Amino acid sequence: MAAIPRQPAAADITAEFDKKIARYRQALDEGASPAVVGWIAEAEHQRDKALASRPAARESDAIDPMTAEDIASLIAELGNIAAALEEADPEDKLDLYRSLRLRLTYSAETQTAHADIDLGAHR
Incomplete structure (x- = not known):
């Protein structure tokens, strides 16, 4: 199969911090101390810092092209897509x-x- 990129996707990093921020906001809505606002700002800052510190994708991190064998294997793994769609x-x-x-x-x-x-x- 084709190689998988090594660095975490920006969406994964963002999702992790967005969950944390959502929990803080929920706590604030439920009457938590206004200090939670500081926690939200800190989590947003950490998220932005994590995204900014990600190294730019290098050509060596790119996914290798698939061979004919890789493609045939992938199709076999997927099975009969038409039948699955018909029954969906x-x-x-x-x-x-x-x-x-x-x-x-x-x-x-x-x-x-x-x-x-x-x-x-x-x-």
Whole structure:
């Protein structure tokens, strides 16, 4: 399989501190001491510092290109995606299609549908 980048994603760092900040805010809403405001500011500062101190991604940290064997293995691991989608809950499929920015255009004249997906956000 392809190599996995070594440094934690910015989203992981942000999520960790955002959880802490949310707990502090909840405590404040529940009547905790106003000193909690200082804790929130400190957690925000630590989050920003952690994000700023992350080294820039180096070319050597990039994911190695996948070989034909890697791709075949990945497809085998995923199984029959078409069957899974067919059996999936319609609301779950709607969320998936929206996240992929799937757009279907129906032509009454030819009785066909054209599917278009914007993968830009997923690359």
